[in-house]
Structure formats: structure tokens, C-alpha cells
Amino acid sequence: MQLKNDLLLRAARGEAVERTPVWLMRQAGRILPEYRAVRESLSGFKELVETPEFAAEVTIQPVDILDVDAAIIFSDILVVPEAMGCTYEMIEKRGPIFPNTIRSEEDMRKLRVADPHEHLHYVLDAIKITKRALNGRVPLIGFAGAPWTILAYMVEGSGSKTFSHARGMLYTNPRLAHQLLRMITDTTIAYLKAQVEAGANLIQIFDSWAGILSPAHYRQFALPYISEICNAIRNVPVTVFAKGAFFAMEDFSKLNCETIGVDWNMEVNKVRQQVGPNKTLQGNMDPCLLYSSFETIQDETIKMLKEFGPHRHIANLGHGVYPDTDPEKVKCFVQTVKEFSPILKSEGV
Numbered sequence: 001m002q003l004k005n006d007l008l009l010r011a012a013r014g015e016a017v018e019r020t021p022v023w024l025m026r027q028a029g030r031i032l033p034e035y036r037a038v039r040e041s042l043s044g045f046k047e048l049v050e051t052p053e054f055a056a057e058v059t060i061q062p063v064d065i066l067d068v069d070a071a072i073i074f075s076d077i078l079v080v081p082e083a084m085g086c087t088y089e090m091i092e093k094r095g096p097i098f099p100n101t102i103r104s105e106e107d108m109r110k111l112r113v114a115d116p117h118e119h120l121h122y123v124l125d126a127i128k129i130t131k132r133a134l135n136g137r138v139p140l141i142g143f144a145g146a147p148w149t150i151l152a153y154m155v156e157g158s159g160s161k162t163f164s165h166a167r168g169m170l171y172t173n174p175r176l177a178h179q180l181l182r183m184i185t186d187t188t189i190a191y192l193k194a195q196v197e198a199g200a201n202l203i204q205i206f207d208s209w210a211g212i213l214s215p216a217h218y219r220q221f222a223l224p225y226i227s228e229i230c231n232a233i234r235n236v237p238v239t240v241f242a243k244g245a246f247f248a249m250e251d252f253s254k255l256n257c258e259t260i261g262v263d264w265n266m267e268v269n270k271v272r273q274q275v276g277p278n279k280t281l282q283g284n285m286d287p288c289l290l291y292s293s294f295e296t297i298q299d300e301t302i303k304m305l306k307e308f309g310p311h312r313h314i315a316n317l318g319h320g321v322y323p324d325t326d327p328e329k330v331k332c333f334v335q336t337v338k339e340f341s342p343i344l345k346s347e348g349v
């Protein structure tokens with residue numbers, strides 16, 4: 001189906017756009033009372049993720065309410081380890097827990113390369129329902145975690161400040177780490193291909209824990225697998241968002257992907273120099289800006305638009321929106337991009 005608003009896809013491919021497209025990482029859920037109402041009618045987070053009709057409903061809420069230029073399918077990066085045989089629980093206000101971690105050859109034997117049509121059909125169904133309901137209003141973003149970030153959760157068993165078990169494995173048993181990364185990558189490629197077949201218009205890879213690795217480990221244990229995924233997904237644009245990986249920007253310039261995510265620790269002009277002119281950049285507002293006044297949000301958003309320039313930019317935060325953010329402040333961010341980017345474009349800023 002022809003998209004009515006394809007700004008995101010054109011910006012990703014480096015084509016001309018009338019204005020800069022805008023959406024927010026983690027826009028689906030958390031900040032919206034409408035999301036919480038759906039969530040509270042169910043037994044928990046997992047029921048919402050695994051029930052395609054509800055997942056589709058909360059995917060579309062931010063498009064209706066926040067007026068963003070894209071929807072991102074409501075799911076989680078942790079559905080991949082679950083499909084591989086490593087189940088997670090989502091503990092209210094604490095985050096995910098994996099009762100059985102992967103730390104030995106024996107633990108590995110319990111895992112499989114998942115078939116997305118068998119083990120992740122609920123996400124594929126949610127994508128199909130969402131696409132039908134969106135009726136071409138905006139593109140739908142599919143996603144997965146990058147293999148390193150998924151390994152980090154499977155080995156650690158929960159969120160962590162240090163991920164010391166996961167990082168430790170890279171020193172103590174690199175062979176096992178590569179074996180696990182191999183299985184995660186194979187599952188992820190099949191899963192993302194299935195998301196595209198189901199209707200996803202763009203794919204984003206979240207490497208949320210990129211920034212805790214040394215550059216050498218990142219090149220050994222993260223980049224090659226991301227590169228494989230990029231090479232495998234060729235019908236739709238791909239975005240690689242690696243939080244904190246300022247040291248890898250030159251490596252990213254060589255990836256077979258269209259867009260690179262930028263967080264607020266990174267200097268936009270330096271990143272642009274490092275990745276060159278042939279990639280689109282996405283980001284990079286500090287989510288904490290949205291705690292400030294409407295006036296400050298406007299000023300800082302305009303500053304950000306000027307920094308990136310009018311071409312090859314997708315406006316976003318530098319990481320997911322925080323749960324205690326006022327949706328009105330998000331609307332202010334979105335509207336400022338929509339209002340000012342065409343003006344800056346016409347002024348040639």
C-alpha cells in the first residue's frame with residue numbers, strides 16, 4: 001500500500017524531504033495514560049506483548065496522540081531470547097529477569113535458533129494488524145536488539161550497571177560468547193526478515209549496551225554480527241542505534257545500513273565527519289530536555305535542527321523517552337520539529 005507520509009523512509013534513503021521527520025524511541029506506552037489503561041486491563045506486560053490486537057492498539061496510540069511520523073511496533077527486544085528458549089519475566093518497576101541464565105556449554109544446549117513463524121508469530125500478527133489499521137498513514141518500524149545487547153541480558157539475567165558476568169564471559173569464554181552470538185544473530189535475521197514480510201517499512205537495531213564495551217571488544221563481539229544483520233535485510237532501510245558507541249562511528253560508516261542513531265553524548269558535527277555524507281543521522285536530544293519548560297524545549301529543539309542541518313536527519317531523542325515525561329512536552333518537541341524544520345530548510349540553514 002502507498003504510504004501517505006513517507007518522510008521517514010525518504011530521509012533514511014537520503015532523498016529530498018519537505019521537512020525533517022520525527023518520532024521518539026519508546027514512544028509506545030509508558031508515558032501515555034491511554035497505554036496504562038490498556039495495560040491495566042491485562043495481567044501484565046507480557047500479555048500485552050503477546051496479544052496482537054492490544055499490541056497493535058498501543059502501537060497506534062502515539063501516532064494518534066503525539067502526531068509522530070512513524071509507528072514502532074509494540075514489543076520488546078527480549079522476545080528473541082524467549083523464542084530461543086530463555087524465558088523472561090517483567091517485574092513491575094524493576095525490569096526484566098531471566099530465571100535461567102546462559103553461562104555454560106550446558107546452558108547453551110537448552111537453546112535453539114528460533115523460527116519466527118513458530119515462536120514469534122504474535123509479533124508478526126501484531127505487525128499485520130497494525131499495518132491494516134494504520135492504512136498507510138505513517139511507516140511502521142520493526143526492531144530487534146543487537147546480538148551483544150541480547151547476550152548481555154541472557155548471561156546477566158537482568159539489567160545491570162556493569163553487566164560484569166556478560167562482559168566477563170568475553171574474557172573467560174570467548175568461544176561460548178561467539179557461539180551464543182551466532183545463535184542470536186541467526187534468530188534475529190530470520191525474525192527481522194519475517195517482520196519485513198509482515199509489513200515493517202524500516203528496521204531498527206537497538207544496541208543499548210554498546211557503550212559498556214571496549215572498542216576492541218566491540219569490534220570483536222558486536223560489529224561483525226550487526227554487519228551480518230545489515231547485509232541480510234535489504235528490502236527496507238535499516239537504522240543502527242548503538243547507545244554510547246561514539247568510538248565506533250567510523251566503523252558504522254562502512255555498514256550496509258541507511259541510518260545511524262546518535263545519542264546526546266555525541267557531538268553532531270564530529271559524528272557527521274566520522275560517518276561521512278552517505279548516512280542519515282537519527283537523534284539526539286537528551287530525554288531530560290522534556291522535563292523543562294515549553295520555551296526551553298522549543299529553543300533546544302531548534303538548536304538541534306540547526307546542528308544536524310536540513311538533510312539526512314531524523315529527529316528523535318538520544319535514547320528512549322522516560323516514563324515520567326508529560327505527553328504535552330513530547331507534543332511540543334514533535335510540533336517544534338514540524339514547524340521549524342521547513343523554515344530552516346527554506347533559509348538553507
Ligand SMILES: Cc1c2[nH]c(c1CCC(=O)O)Cc1[nH]c(c(CCC(=O)O)c1C)Cc1[nH]c(c(CCC(=O)O)c1C)Cc1[nH]c(c(C)c1CCC(=O)O)C2
Pocket residue numbers: 024025026027028029030039045072073074075076077078090094095096143159206208320
Ligand atoms: C534495552 C531494551 C529493552 N527493551 C527495549 C530495549 C532497547 C531500547 C532501549 O535501550 O531502551 C526495546 C523496547 N521495549 C519496548 C519497546 C516498544 C516500542 C517503543 O515504544 O519504542 C521497545 C522498542 C516496550 C517496553 N518494554 C518495557 C516497557 C515497560 C513495561 C511496562 O509497561 O510495564 C515497555 C513499554 C520493559 C523493559 N524492556 C527492557 C527493559 C530494561 C525494561 C524495563 C525498564 C523499562 O521500562 O524500560 C529491555
